[in-house]
Amino acid sequence: MGRLIVSAQMTADAVMDQNDQWFDAERESEQHGADQLRAADALLLGRETYEFFSSVWPTMTGDPGGFADQINGLPKYVASRTLQGPLTWNARLLEGDVPERVAELKRELPGNLLSYGFGELAHSLACHGLVDEVRFWLHPVVWGEGLRPIENGRSPVRMRLIGATTFSSGVVLVSYQPLGG
Numbered sequence: 001m002g003r004l005i006v007s008a009q010m011t012a013d014a015v016m017d018q019n020d021q022w023f024d025a026e027r028e029s030e031q032h033g034a035d036q037l038r039a040a041d042a043l044l045l046g047r048e049t050y051e052f053f054s055s056v057w058p059t060m061t062g063d064p065g066g067f068a069d070q071i072n073g074l075p076k077y078v079a080s081r082t083l084q085g086p087l088t089w090n091a092r093l094l095e096g097d098v099p100e101r102v103a104e105l106k107r108e109l110p111g112n113l114l115s116y117g118f119g120e121l122a123h124s125l126a127c128h129g130l131v132d133e134v135r136f137w138l139h140p141v142v143w144g145e146g147l148r149p150i151e152n153g154r155s156p157v158r159m160r161l162i163g164a165t166t167f168s169s170g171v172v173l174v175s176y177q178p179l180g181g
Helices: 028-038 047-059 067-073 098-108 120-127
Strands: 003-011 040-046 076-079 091-093 112-116 133-139 159-166 172-178
Touching: 003 028, 003 098, 003 120, 028 040, 028 067, 028 133, 040 047, 040 098, 040 120, 047 067, 047 076, 076 098, 098 112, 098 120, 112 120
Parallel strands: 003 112, 003 133, 040 076, 040 112, 076 091
Antiparallel strands: 133 172, 159 172
16 A cells, blocks of 8 residues: 655745745755655646646756656646646546545555645645655745745644654754544
8 A cells, every 4th residue: 555745845934835946956855855756656746736847847857866757757646626638747637536536546556655745735635634644844944925835724734743854954854644634
């Protein structure tokens, strides 16, 4: 049975949508993130992440770390209420009830199903008890304005700490297990 891992890069003040300003591929934390991707059997993406990733990653091939080749080659499952199939970039649209389909994927996949970001999709799946681990990558910068993982009106997601790693760059990877559904 597969595991659903949600991975979100963010600043110390929880801004998630400006990472092009503080991302550095040479840092050890980024190499650890590449290892996370290599351990994935497939990606689970929401519409916004899919649209952004599919506009960027297919044009990036042959990077020295192999990240682009890895992400481009993985099967992708996309949750969306507005997209229609067929999708490009080795992706399939999840039809019907998304939590039910994700539960099926977890039963079918032997390894990790990796999802990036902690938006509406990740929050919903955590509330349904389908997320096995949440990894927050906290970067040592306070950004101020931007998209955050918690929006007004969303129910809380309680979690138990299962690990923390501090990298020499000051990035801290904090891993949690969501509790209940």
